[in-house]
Amino acid sequence: MTKRKEMQLALQMVSGYGAEFSAWRMPGTDPAAYTNTDNYVERAKIAEKGKFQMIFIADTPALTVDLGPQTPSFPMDPMLALMAVARETEHIGLVATHSTTFNYPYNIARQFKALDVISRGRVGWNAVTSSTPEAAANFGMQVASRKERYAKAHESIQIVQSLWGSWQPDAWTLDTEGGKFADMDKIQPINLQGQYYASRGPLPIPPSEQGQPVIFQAGGGAEGLELAGRYASGVYANPYDIESARQHRQALRKSAARFGRNPDDVKMYAGFMFSIGATEEEGLERRRQLMSFNPDEIPSRVSYLGSMVGLRLSVHTVDIDRPLPAELLERTYASPQDPRSPRALQLLKQGLSIRDVLAHGVINYHPVVAGTAVQVADFLEEWFLADVTDGFSVVPDIAYDGVADFVEQVVPILQERGLFHKEYEGNTLRENMGVPYQYGSAETK
Amino acid sequence: MTKRKEMQLALQMVSGYGAEFSAWRMPGTDPAAYTNTDNYVERAKIAEKGKFQMIFIADTPALTVDLGPQTPSFPMDPMLALMAVARETEHIGLVATHSTTFNYPYNIARQFKALDVISRGRVGWNAVTSSTPEAAANFGMQVASRKERYAKAHESIQIVQSLWGSWQPDAWTLDTEGGKFADMDKIQPINLQGQYYASRGPLPIPPSEQGQPVIFQAGGGAEGLELAGRYASGVYANPYDIESARQHRQALRKSAARFGRNPDDVKMYAGFMFSIGATEEEGLERRRQLMSFNPDEIPSRVSYLGSMVGLRLSVHTVDIDRPLPAELLERTYASPQDPRSPRALQLLKQGLSIRDVLAHGVINYHPVVAGTAVQVADFLEEWFLADVTDGFSVVPDIAYDGVADFVEQVVPILQERGLFHKEYEGNTLRENMGVPYQYGSAETK
Known part of the structure; x- marks a missing residue:
């Protein structure tokens, strides 16, 4: 066979x-x-x-x-x-x-x-x-x-x-x-x-x-x-x-x-x-829209994302609609405990906004493709x-x-x-x- | 109301x-x-x-x-x-x-x-x-x-x-x-x-x-x-x-x-x-047909019917396609333990054949109307x-x-x-x- x-x-x-x-x-x-x-x-x-x-x-x-x-x-x-x-x-x-x-x-x-x-x-x-x-x-x-x-x-x-x-x-x-x-x-x-x-x-x-x-x-x-x-x-x-x-x-x-x-x-x-x-942007926009329904959830997601890359992140100290500031980016590292960390880090380094990094599903339970x-x-x-x-x-x-x-x-x-x-x-x-x-x-x- | x-x-x-x-x-x-x-x-x-x-x-x-x-x-x-x-x-x-x-x-x-x-x-x-x-x-x-x-x-x-x-x-x-x-x-x-x-x-x-x-x-x-x-x-x-x-x-x-x-x-x-x-006879014939599929069951049903009316009945001693012989009918009585007995007795006394008395459902769990x-x-x-x-x-x-x-x-x-x-x-x-x-x-x- x-x-x-x-x-x-x-x-x-x-x-x-x-x-x-x-x-x-x-x-x-x-x-x-x-x-x-x-x-x-x-x-x-x-x-x-x-x-x-x-x-x-x-x-x-x-x-x-x-x-x-x-x-x-x-x-x-x-x-x-x-x-x-x-x-x-x-x-x-x-x-x-x-x-x-x-x-x-x-x-x-x-x-x-x-x-x-x-x-x-x-x-x-x-x-x-x-x-x-x-x-x-x-x-x-x-x-x-x-x-x-x-x-x-x-x-x-x-x-x-x-x-x-x-x-x-x-x-x-x-x-x-x-x-x-x-x-x-x-x-x-x-x-x-x-x-x-x-x-x-x-x-x-x-x-x-x-x-x-x-x-x-x-x-x-x-x-x-x-x-x-x-x-x-x-x-x-x-x-x-x-x-x-x-x-x-x-x-x-x-x-x-x-x-x-x-x-x-x-x-x-x-x-x-x-x-x-129809485009990667549209796929991502679909996920941004899903996120937007629950603004209350965003602070904890941002903080969770931070913990995946070695940072204490808070919506009060960073603008989530902008890329991670260079001085913070420098201090990031992938958590060895979390297989999702490298992907999160990669997207942050590409200069995506924090919101978009989250929209890509980096903290989801399964791997996500938005595109x-x-x-x-x-x-x-x-x-x-x-x-x-x-x-x-x-x-x-x-x-x-x-x-x-x-x-x-x-x-x-x-x-x-x-x-x-x-x-x-x-x-x-x-x-x-x-x-x-x-x-x-x-x-x- | x-x-x-x-x-x-x-x-x-x-x-x-x-x-x-x-x-x-x-x-x-x-x-x-x-x-x-x-x-x-x-x-x-x-x-x-x-x-x-x-x-x-x-x-x-x-x-x-x-x-x-x-x-x-x-x-x-x-x-x-x-x-x-x-x-x-x-x-x-x-x-x-x-x-x-x-x-x-x-x-x-x-x-x-x-x-x-x-x-x-x-x-x-x-x-x-x-x-x-x-x-x-x-x-x-x-x-x-x-x-x-x-x-x-x-x-x-x-x-x-x-x-x-x-x-x-x-x-x-x-x-x-x-x-x-x-x-x-x-x-x-x-x-x-x-x-x-x-x-x-x-x-x-x-x-x-x-x-x-x-x-x-x-x-x-x-x-x-x-x-x-x-x-x-x-x-x-x-x-x-x-x-x-x-x-x-x-x-x-x-x-x-x-x-x-x-x-x-x-x-x-x-x-x-x-x-x-369409007629009572047809209703009964339907039940006769159902019974005919399992001739092996008939001896025990006949004996069960007998016990309901105080008789020891066997297919070897009576012809089930004929009414109960008069000398047996004389000795019948309704079992006080079984609420179905009076109905069985009534049909036997009407002169139905033993097969038809059974076809009327007198030994079924629920009352039956065949007709x-x-x-x-x-x-x-x-x-x-x-x-x-x-x-x-x-x-x-x-x-x-x-x-x-x-x-x-x-x-x-x-x-x-x-x-x-x-x-x-x-x-x-x-x-x-x-x-x-x-x-x-x-x-x-």
Whole structure:
């Protein structure tokens, strides 16, 4: 088999507005998008037109932000949103986060597998352990130790996968004439008993067209790498630069090999944000406008930017609409703790105003390209040709038009350059990710 | 307010086939209906055309039957099925069972409230404690004592309702110009700590158009009556005859009054099954055909029928296609333990063949009318005018055509007789059930 040379794209959906703080206030955006499932369905349809491999809905079961200036960070309910999308799309994959800590394995297994069957094999489960204290409190828990959370995660994934495999592939006979709905000899309990979770099974759901949902992973650290290497076919990673992407991918591949798997069977998707304009100036202006909605946030952002380059910066002592004064610029250095620092420093040295340096997204969680579609494509090409990731989890600034801009402007460039497929490879998420069929638990496959 | 004089109708959906054992084998039925959500959506649309107040999906998280001859008794996933229905209907209520034992209150609160918001206020939660050992085993539990299960149920419902009310009704400001998404002073934690469950909250979901989902209850016994009287606005009951319906409804109303509520605010829906034909003979023939698919089941049904009337009956000693021999008929008597016995005895005495007595559904869980639409309407009218129930939870024998038959043939008769509404009273389930608005926990309303 020749090595796959095309990148893969996941569209990261959050609360329905896009990732930026003030996306909900942008003209055109439905301010009540949070409660209107149409927004998910429409964005997913556009992404499917753009041949995205999947949409991905991140989730934490808690309110974690101040809803005064900003929207919730997560959907009302990820599975209901994906169900709506499933019925109105044909090919695009449907991935959601569900916590291994705050859900019984049987309930996870059931709802994901049901959606996988309904969508004809397009579902993925991003299994996370959740360390958010607000989430734990919603379940009457405290955040457990990392060790315990990961021990629970292993049990959860193993039980879920075993439940998924509790019907043998040919158990569903559907013989109306002979009166045999299923072959009960081929539907067996799993009888798994762990320290934290147990389940008898079977799960009363037949195999989907891809067997069972695809496992994704998103956490970091040694425990996260182990979980990914052992079970995951897809990993959402958050490297800020090429070098950290390379390191993370190598660690993932090594972990997969350690568990006897082919490293090519674990695909990494690097988080990436964009703001597209007809010119670079327009892309930047879009982000300036987003910033302008919340002037109250600017002082803390300026101070944060300062800390990234070794300065104490305050809106009271510098004019943010001008470049950093030369005497301050002289004293800057990139923080070795923050991979975003070199980029911030580079832009400051180019003489951009402090406001514009911020508008370029240097303090964002993911790398940001604010500019033209060609610049966005160039960025993705550079990373992809450096062979540091299998694809990207792209996060629109404003979902309302950002998804369409990417699909209409960036995707054709990537396709022309031979970097992205022009048609879905198959009907299931596994086929479109290029990962092998799996049925039942990893141990028994 | 004058007393409501029209009955209410709930369509009970089970696995997608209808309630009868062999429904999946009937010509016209999609044998794979279990995995095809279209079946739920189509049936719900027909029920909405018939102005049904709600569809109701019962559930137990376990495989409880032998899938050799029969289909699963429950859907792959009730919430996903209701989500599909929500997007393709406008008025009909959407009720699903969720166990208070096998779900964290936060997860119940979240998914039901999200669906309630998405459906614009049409959702109900049938809160049950679940005593099925197979279900408990799927969660690594054993069936707890009745006392403990109900104690958990009280905590669960109180936490869920409090989470539902954690946004004050006017908290969602959505002020794009002023940049105020919500008023955080009006979104508060609930901080409930029980013996079994706890949750901090708030739930990040605004009020729905009916405030929050409607609570339903379905269990029996003193504990069930208490739960219903304290929290429920709707109760699915299973009386077999008018007298037991009257007793159950009186007990429900008394329980509501004991908790300081208006007894009229708790609506009872009596389970009812039907098989409709152009003539009584055709209705019966439909049920004979259903029985004929599973000749293996007949010996045990005959023996069961015998036990209901004080006889040891065997297919080896009687001809089931003939009436019960006179010498046996003489010795029959109605079992005082089984409210279905008088009806069985009556039909045997009328000289029906044993097969036809069974075809009339005398050993079914709910009362059955096999006959014409007029006979079905007569049955419903008799119960309703006896003032022993607020409505019916009707269970089609075969969903494929049974729902349409009821809507096209029975509903117009009920409407002509002034027994059933011709138009929805409002947009929300509460409005269409005629129960008051509630927001937050029962204690704080």
